[in-house]
Amino acid sequence: MSTVASARESLSHALQNRFLPNLEFLLQGSILDxxxxxLMHRLKGLCDNVDTSPETFHDLEVCMSLRQPNxxxxxxxxxxxxxxxxxxxxxxxxxxxxxxxxxxxxxxxxMDCACTNGILEFLTEMGFRLDFEYIAxxxxxxxxxxxxxxxxxxxxxxxxxxxxxxxxxxxxxxxSVVAPNGQESVGEEMRVFADxxxxxxxxxxxxxxxxx
Amino acid sequence: xxxxxxxxxxxxxxxxxxxxxxxxxxxxxxxGATHAGQxxxxxxxxISTPQHGAPTRAxxxxxxxxxxxSTFSMIDNGTGKQVSLVADNIFDLLMLKMTATFTSKKxxxxxxxxxRFEYGDFVIKLGSVTMMEHFKGILIEIEYxxxxxxxxxxxxxxxMLQGFLGINVAKEYPSYFTTQTIINAMGQQQxxxxxNDIYEPMDTVKQYLEHFTNYRKHVQMHTAxxxxxxxxxxxxxVMGMQPSSVGGAGxxxx
Amino acid sequence: xxxxxxxxxLTAVKNLRSNVRQCFEHLADGTDGEGVEESRNKFVxxxxxxxxxxxxxxxEVEQLINGLQVPPTAYHLGNTxxxxxxxxxxxxxxxxxxxxxxxxxxxVHDHSFLAFNxxxxxxxxxxxxxxxxxxxxxxFSSFNNDPDHIEKLLSEINYPTHTTYKVFRPxxxxxxxxxxxxxxxxxxxxxxxxxxxxxxxxxxxEQLDHDDLWAESRYEVFRKVQEHTHSAMLxxxxxxxxxxxxxxxxxxxxxxxxxxxxxCKRCGKFIANGLPPTRRDLxxxxxxxxxxxxx
Numbered sequence: 001m002s003t004v005a006s007a008r009e010s011l012s013h014a015l016q017n018r019f020l021p022n023l024e025f026l027l028q029g030s031i032l033d034x035x036x037x038x039l040m041h042r043l044k045g046l047c048d049n050v051d052t053s054p055e056t057f058h059d060l061e062v063c064m065s066l067r068q069p070n071x072x073x074x075x076x077x078x079x080x081x082x083x084x085x086x087x088x089x090x091x092x093x094x095x096x097x098x099x100x101x102x103x104x105x106x107x108x109x110x111m112d113c114a115c116t117n118g119i120l121e122f123l124t125e126m127g128f129r130l131d132f133e134y135i136a137x138x139x140x141x142x143x144x145x146x147x148x149x150x151x152x153x154x155x156x157x158x159x160x161x162x163x164x165x166x167x168x169x170x171x172x173x174x175x176s177v178v179a180p181n182g183q184e185s186v187g188e189e190m191r192v193f194a195d196x197x198x199x200x201x202x203x204x205x206x207x208x209x210x211x212x
Numbered sequence: 213x214x215x216x217x218x219x220x221x222x223x224x225x226x227x228x229x230x231x232x233x234x235x236x237x238x239x240x241x242x243x244g245a246t247h248a249g250q251x252x253x254x255x256x257x258x259i260s261t262p263q264h265g266a267p268t269r270a271x272x273x274x275x276x277x278x279x280x281x282s283t284f285s286m287i288d289n290g291t292g293k294q295v296s297l298v299a300d301n302i303f304d305l306l307m308l309k310m311t312a313t314f315t316s317k318k319x320x321x322x323x324x325x326x327x328r329f330e331y332g333d334f335v336i337k338l339g340s341v342t343m344m345e346h347f348k349g350i351l352i353e354i355e356y357x358x359x360x361x362x363x364x365x366x367x368x369x370x371x372m373l374q375g376f377l378g379i380n381v382a383k384e385y386p387s388y389f390t391t392q393t394i395i396n397a398m399g400q401q402q403x404x405x406x407x408n409d410i411y412e413p414m415d416t417v418k419q420y421l422e423h424f425t426n427y428r429k430h431v432q433m434h435t436a437x438x439x440x441x442x443x444x445x446x447x448x449x450v451m452g453m454q455p456s457s458v459g460g461a462g463x464x465x466x
Numbered sequence: 467x468x469x470x471x472x473x474x475x476l477t478a479v480k481n482l483r484s485n486v487r488q489c490f491e492h493l494a495d496g497t498d499g500e501g502v503e504e505s506r507n508k509f510v511x512x513x514x515x516x517x518x519x520x521x522x523x524x525x526e527v528e529q530l531i532n533g534l535q536v537p538p539t540a541y542h543l544g545n546t547x548x549x550x551x552x553x554x555x556x557x558x559x560x561x562x563x564x565x566x567x568x569x570x571x572x573x574v575h576d577h578s579f580l581a582f583n584x585x586x587x588x589x590x591x592x593x594x595x596x597x598x599x600x601x602x603x604x605x606f607s608s609f610n611n612d613p614d615h616i617e618k619l620l621s622e623i624n625y626p627t628h629t630t631y632k633v634f635r636p637x638x639x640x641x642x643x644x645x646x647x648x649x650x651x652x653x654x655x656x657x658x659x660x661x662x663x664x665x666x667x668x669x670x671x672e673q674l675d676h677d678d679l680w681a682e683s684r685y686e687v688f689r690k691v692q693e694h695t696h697s698a699m700l701x702x703x704x705x706x707x708x709x710x711x712x713x714x715x716x717x718x719x720x721x722x723x724x725x726x727x728x729x730c731k732r733c734g735k736f737i738a739n740g741l742p743p744t745r746r747d748l749x750x751x752x753x754x755x756x757x758x759x760x761x
Contacts, residue, residue, distance in 0.1 A: 004252040004325065007275035007283065011301055020302075068312035069261065075309055091299070093306055113302040122297045125269065125289045127260070127313065213671055244740065332740020333685045356726075358669045358685040361649050365726040368736040375737070410649065 018180040024094070024110035025186050027175040027194050027203040036150065036171050039200045040139065043148060046196060047141040054139040057151075058084040061136060062120065064128040076131060079119055083135070088114040097208060103184075104191040106205045110178055135164060138171065145186075146193060149174045173201050214333075214357035216416040217369050217386055218423055221350040221377060229347050233338050236352075237327055239376050240338075245331035251353075252277045253339070253417075254323035255424050258307060258314035267291055271314055273307060274417045284417040292401075296414050319344055322424045324351050333357045334372060341427055348427045352377065353416075362389055362407040388419045468537055475530040482523045489516040616641045616657055619709055623716050628723055636676060644674060645716075648723040651688060653695065654679045660708040662699050662715060667692040690744040690756065691722065701748050721751040732758035 005013075014020040031039050040054065049055060060081045065074040073096070080090040095109030138151030151174075153167045175194055177186045194203035223232060241247065253276050260269040267290030274284045283303040286296045297303075307314065324339035337353040354373060359365040366385055373381050384390070389406040396402050406415070497509045617633055620643060625631070628648035633641050643655045652674045656664040668674050668683040675681070683689050698718055704711040729736045730743040731752045743753035 004250045004277045006252060006254055006323075007280070007301055008304060010280075011304055066310065066313060068310065071312055077306070091306075093309065111302050111305055113300045113306060115299040115303075116297055118295055118297050119299070122285070122287055122295045125287045125293070125295050126271065126310075127266075127269070332737075333687050334740060358683075358687045359650070359726050360670050364648075364650065365742075367729075368726055368742055371736045 021178045025105040025177045029173045029201045029203040030170045031201045032170045047143045049142045058137045062133040063131040065131045066128045104187040215411045216355040218419045219352045240329045245329040248330045251328045252325040478527045665695040721746045728753045730755045
């Protein structure tokens with residue numbers, strides 16, 4: 001009987017053999033509240049998980065950051081907690097977007113990690129500080145390995161958990177795939193799907209550096 | 213998942229770790245236990261780079277082959293407060309993103325590995341502890357899977373341990389369960405008897421960390437006192453520094 | 467053009483039919499009945515007129531029909547075509563479905579026949595009591611008590627504080643009680659009326675799925691305990707005093723809260739063959755290893 005491989009060994013094995021999904025391909029857009037019904041109908045027609053009704057979600061996202069010595073950008077981690085069901089906390093690391101203009105989607109490194117509920121306290125003890133937090137509430141669709149979310153972002157007013165205001169009069173629409181290295185064809189697949197949602201919503205590759 | 217107890221096994225003078233493990237394995241087999249694979253528990257500690265005003269924090273990252281998809285970690289913020297976390301394996305990669313703040317103390321990487329046996333609903337693991345390829349001692353893990361509380365099954369586990377180890381095990385609950393403190397509603401620390409809590413996988417990992425810390429301390433004492441170090445590992449463990457036996461330990465039954 | 471002709475013909479047929487009908491109605495009405503010559507003449511006259519009308523219309527219809535041509539193409543009937551059923555077998559996927567349901571029904575028939583035979587041979591049946599001809603006795607009805615009875619019965623039992631139970635009814639009126647004994651074990655007790663039909667024992671950390679009450683525990687110790695609960699179920703069975711049977715059974719079951727805590731009464735040890743004393747004596751509730759019971 002062979003000896004047990006250590007966790008570090010199996011992790012680097014997964015990285016080397018490219019079955020650890022660690023790249024996020026992302027397209028984003030937004031749609032006004034008044035038109036969101038049309039988009040929902042279109043998505044219901046196009047997507048896989050619509051046998052019953054679209055899957056809803058209601059998450060609280062907390063963004064924590066750690067200033068590290070000798071590094072320009074702080075390390076930020078996003079922790080998501082489902083408010084509508086009992087599920088493990090999800091921690092996500094997002095890297096800087098790649099600056100390749102030819103690619104049809106935004107590409108950035110991404111690591112998802114399910115955690116127990118001590119994660120926020122754990123990060124705080126590590127030296128992380130709260131950046132911002134918000135609530136995302138909406139619908140999730142799936143088409144093949146693509147994930148489409150239509151979500152409303154909600155401001156958090158400290159002390160008033162009940163009546164929080166939406167940030168704007170529109171929904172944010174995101175089309176994303178998290179895939180292992182070396183699967184660049186995903187971008188093309190996503191562009192084709194995004195075209196099918198036109199002209200209801202224009203899904204684009206957003207360059208964060210150009211935003212004011 | 214059931215209650216797990218760790219028991220360091222004292223190494224008699226002049227015997228190698230591999231020899232003892234071989235002996236214990238044979239005893240278990242003749243008792244009716246079956247050999248069921250190998251196991252590994254490892255621990256790596258990250259220390260925060262000193263910053264003015266802030267105490268040094270230590271993050272212990274452990275893996276247990278019994279829960280292969282999880283990474284267990286504990287942070288010690290330097291003022292006695294500990295927070296524990298169970299996360300996906302990816303957490304290891306995230307730790308590598310923080311190398312500027314938390315650096316791994318490579319020389320204290322420690323692990324326990326060896327053979328795994330099943331006897332009825334018991335799982336018994338004969339672990340040889342090594343730090344930096346140096347053999348440190350024998351650590352026996354015994355788990356009784358159907359039971360979720362130590363106070364229910366401690367006597368059973370004790371009888372089992374005494375039976376195949378041939379040593380006397382104290383009647384009291386293991387110290388890990390009786391010395392845990394929690395912060396009560398008033399914000400004060402108080403002793404919390406853990407033997408009546410529902411047992412969690414994190415408890416196993418915490419026990420390993422406790423023993424690993426003892427082994428590490430022991431080395432420091434050992435070197436500081438010029439090789440005449442006393443016990444401190446929860447039992448009269450005799451340290452035989454025998455690097456030659458590392459390869460054989462626990463791998464005898466391939 | 468063809469359509470027009472067809473329409474005209476259809477109208478003519480319609481007219482003919484209505485005239486024939488009118489004519490017969492007229493005949494059926496008859497005369498006033500007084501035998502007045504005048505009215506009789508009038509009646510006959512009117513009949514003749516109608517009859518001639520029918521004759522001329524019949525001729526007209528025949529003429530029109532002769533003028534009709536066989537249409538070169540099928541008529542386009544618009545949406546009305548959808549009213550017609552598609553009867554071609556190949557176009558409808560009915561055949562495979564029919565075959566499947568036929569097979570299914572056949573199988574159901576076979577299985578129920580075998581089950582019926584087997585159940586009839588089973589002398590251990592307890593729920594259904596067929597009275598023999600020789601010994602006539604009152605049929606007991608403990609299996610069809612009213613649904614609230616079992617709940618009342620369970621609530622009357624004096625549970626120790628560490629035991630909790632929950633009743634639900636997945637099979638119509640028959641109850642299933644999920645009993646949790648301390649942090650040691652969970653048991654699903656399936657009742658039929660007030661009789662205990664089945665018991666499944668699982669560990670505290672295991673799922674006891676409401677849809678799958680028959681899956682065994684993954685732990686050897688609880689599989690062993692389950693065996694003993696079944697033999698105890700037969701021991702406590704008492705059709706004449708079903709309530710007492712359930713009560714004593716529950717008392718016996720509750721003694722398992724010390725499953726891991728008590729050594730065997732006979733050998734004084736906790737473990738034999740990797741298991742704790744799984745057997746509880748049915749009267750004294752003392753723990754024994756399975757091996758120590760008979761020696």
